[in-house]
Amino acid sequence: MAGNATAQDAIFTLREQIAKMEGKALPAAVAAGQADLAARGTQDQRARLPFGIPVFDEALEGGLILDAITEVRSLSMYDAGAATGFALSLASSVEARESGPVLWIADSLLACESGVPYVSGIARFGVDPTAVFHASPRKLDDALWLAEAALTSGAFAATILEIHGNPKAFGLTESRRLNLRAKAAGRPLLLLRHAGEEEASSASFRLLVKPAPALRRRLPDGTMLGGSIGHPVFQLTLEKSRNPAPLSFLLEWNPHDRQFHLAAEPGPSALSWQRPAHPGTQLSASADRQDRPQALGAVVAFERAS
Amino acid sequence: MFPSIDVFDEDEKADHALLEAVADWCDRYTPLVALDGKDGLFLDITGCAHLFGGEEVMLRNILARLGQMGFDVRGAISSSPGLSWAVGRFGSGGVIAGEEMADVLGVLPVQALRLDEGMIASLNKLGLKRIADLLAMPRAPLARRFGAQLLLRLDQALGMNEEAISPRRPVAALSAERQLAEPIQAEEHILSMAGDIASSLKLSLEARGLGGRVFELVLFRVDGRVFRLAAGTSRPLRDPRRIAGLFAERLNAVHDELDAGFGFELLRLNVLQHDTFDVLQNDFDGQGAKETSLSDFIDKVSARLGSDCLQVYRLRQSHIPERAEMLTPAISAKGEKQQAKGGETEYSFTPRSDRPLRLLRRPERMESFAATIPDGPPQRFRWRHVVHDVIRAEGPERISPEWWLDDDNVEERDYFRLESDTGRLFWIFRLGRHNAGKPTTWRMHGFFA
Structure with missing residues (x-):
């Protein structure tokens, strides 16, 4: 028994250390063990950016953390517009809170595939284009260096690092390094991963962005103008958070108010097609979680049916 | 016959590169170094000689060090480039004082005057072999017979006519250097030395009320x-x-390119461009510190990744989407902004209609099918081999070519916003007017959120 207790104690201590290193709130078990210290505040007091949508903010425990990495992921290069839009809308919200310019670290492949951020479009989207710095590094190493230097300088309200796919040179070590820089500087880093897979990283949240049909344009009298294309709508899936089940939302961005609105009621995960066919399962499938086993290779062709 | 002699073809490029390298090396004596033909250098050492222990010592130093490198060098110091050239190439070299100029020049052959071959031949034919012969002649007949060139060269050699040499590099406004007894190799030593030199430069900058915009470290x-x-x-x-x-x-x-080899023996810091330095007082809200950290970041990035890497957006007065924006290097934009502050305000213009968030560098050709109305948007299009179905469309927005810039054959564009069945929003345009007799084509230009 005594040995067991010592082991438990050791585990608690290690957990505490890990939690400290990762800058997270202490695990519940440890927090309970330190009831006397709880009064001093084991809740993390980090600055957060609320979306103004109760359901979403609740899932995010108050909003995006402003001194950490937030990853925005898209499934394909065709969704570059939506991913760019969502990242810029986040940057715009951050910019409204904290003074300072926005740094956009571009990816050279994306520039060829889906073009470069366009100044008039940025202006129409609610971001002051004269306060946007555009960096076009040639290599990923340079991009990472830029992101680190930008975070260290603390001059930027938000830094957007755009990458494509899951490059080997940007792994857990690099993302942890950037996360620490972001934490030290108190500035957010938005990691915009185009056409990427889920990957373990130090990002506090990971959101999957998919384009969604826009609502119609709102007329002054409150009705909708038929056949028109209104404000952009994003289909967001909260892939990584403290929330156990991945949530899916449809958010409309209003560039004039710089505000998100709920475009539809929150539903179950948009990844529901990945769930097992048997409807009786109550627990969420492990396929949706971060720690799912990695599939070996990518599917390039299905087996012949006959 | 000398069997031990190797014969090579002349390699003019390599010779020139070598001369340039020697000229670079000579920068340590004076910033004013000029190339002279294929095999000579002019050094304007006005005001520099005392730094090297006087003219005699300096000349000996230059010749000895170049000799150690394996060059066969002659040199002369005098008060005119022409005389130095003559004495260096045809005389015994050395330092020539002002009063003995005519005597030294007199004994040299006329070839020492940098004249063309024809003139030398005709001078020789007349028995004018030495410069003393020319000096003894009356000037007017000489000018009539041989033209103004001969007298010009003669006057230049005697220092009566000013001759300017054209230095290879612009002279730095300010520079400071450090001569090292022991060569240094390590990066941190170079940097700390650069810091030392910069602090000695700081005093001169302060005295002039200047700050440097472009620095050059010469190793x-x-x-x-x-x-x-x-x-x-x-x-x-x-x-x-x-x-x-x-x-x-x-x-x-x-x-990788900076190969320290056996080390650097001389470091110089030049200020190539400078500006007036506004002394800033720190304020309490830390805005000043933020400005400093931003410009620090810009400098750092530009120094490491080149000035083109970090850019800022500038708007231009144009309706053509790709012309309405311009990316300028952040490092130069900041100065412009400060200049513009006093005068005109910066142009800013937001178009009334929607513009895409990402714009392709150049519009890409695409195919469009099944328009419900002849000049309307397509119901379906193919771009990059993928077919997209259109659910909704907005448009057209016509953008006419800028006739004051473009040719006559540039066609107008009708832009449409298309929403595909997946919710993606595209910005496409039709090039050319419908029913104008010419076939129209479609282009993909950008993406909305």
Whole structure:
């Protein structure tokens, strides 16, 4: 028994250390063990950016953390517009809170595939284009260096690092390094991963962005103008958070108010097609979680049916 | 016959490169170094000789060191480039004092006057072999017979006619250098030395009320190679630590190219461009500190990744989407902004209609099918081999070519916003007017959120 207790104690201590290193709130078990210290505040007091949508903010425990990495992921290069839009809308919200310019670290492949951020479009989207710095590094190493230097300088309200796919040179070590820089500087880093897979990283949240049909344009009298294309709508899936089940939302961005609105009621995960066919399962499938086993290779062709 | 002699073809390019390298090396004596033909250098040492222990010592030093490198060198110091050229190539060299100019020049052959071959031949034919013969002649008949060139060269050699040499590099507004007894190799030594030099430069900058915009660190390697590293700043700078910091990034960037070899024996810091330095008082809300950290960041990035890497957007007065924006290097934009502050306000214009978030560098050709109305948007299109179905469309927005810039054959564009069945929003345009007799084509130009 005594040995067991010592082991438990050791585990608690290690957990505490890990939690400290990762800058997270202490695990519940440890927090309970330190009831006397709880009064001093084991809740993390980090600055957060609320979306103004109760359901979403609740899932995010108050909003995006402003001194950490937030990853925005898209499934394909065709969704570059939506991913760019969502990242810029986040940057715009951050910019409204904290003074300072926005740094956009571009990816050279994306520039060829889906073009470069366009100044008039940025202006129409609610971001002051004269306060946007555009960096076009040639290599990923340079991009990472830029992101680190930008975070260290603390001059930027938000830094957007755009990458494509899951490059080997940007792994857990690099993302942890950037996360620490972001934490030290108190500035957010938005990691915009185009056409990427889920990957373990130090990002506090990971959101999957998919384009969604826009609502119609709102007329002054409150009705909708038929056949028109209104404000952009994003289909967001909260892939990584403290929330156990991945949530899916449809958010409309209003560039004039710089505000998100709920475009539809929150539903179950948009990844529901990945769930097992048997409807009786109550627990969420492990396929949706971060720690799912990695599939070996990518599917390039299905087996012949006959 | 000399069987031990190797015969090569002349390689003019390599010879020139070698001469340039020697000229670079000579930069240590004076910033005013000019090339002279294929095999000579002019050094304007006005005001420099005392730094090297007087003219005699300086000349001996230059000749000896070049001799050690394996060059066969002659040299002369005098008060005119023409005389130095003559004495260096045809005389015994050395330092020629002002009063003995005519005597020294007199004994030299007329070839020493830098005349063309024909004139030398005709002078020789008349028995005018030495310059003393020319000096003894009356000037007017000489000019009539041989033209003004002969007298010009004669006057230039005697220093009666000013002759300017054209230096290879612009002369730095300010420079400071450090001669080292022991060559240094390590990067951190170079940087700390650069910081030291920058602090001695700081005093001169302060005295003039200036700050440097472009700095150049010149590294003279022991074996004669010279490296030049230039680094720009987004605003005038005189803080030695930050100047050294610039070169830290620069050294990182050129890491492999900078071969320290046996070390550097002389370091020089030049201020190539400067600006008035506005002294800022720190305010309490830390806005000043933020400005400084931003310009620090810009300098760092520009020094390491080049000035084109970090850019800012500028708007231009144009309706053509790709012409309405311009990306300018952040390092130069900051200065422009400060200049523009007093005068005109910066142009800013937001178009009334929606513009895409991402714009392709150049519009891409696409195919469009099944328009419900003849000049309307397509119901379906194919771009990059993928077919997209259109659910909704907005448009057209017609953008006419800018006839004051373009040719007549540039066609107008009708832009449409299309929403595909997946919710993606595209910005496409039709090139050319419908029913104008010519076939129209479609282009993909951008993406909305």
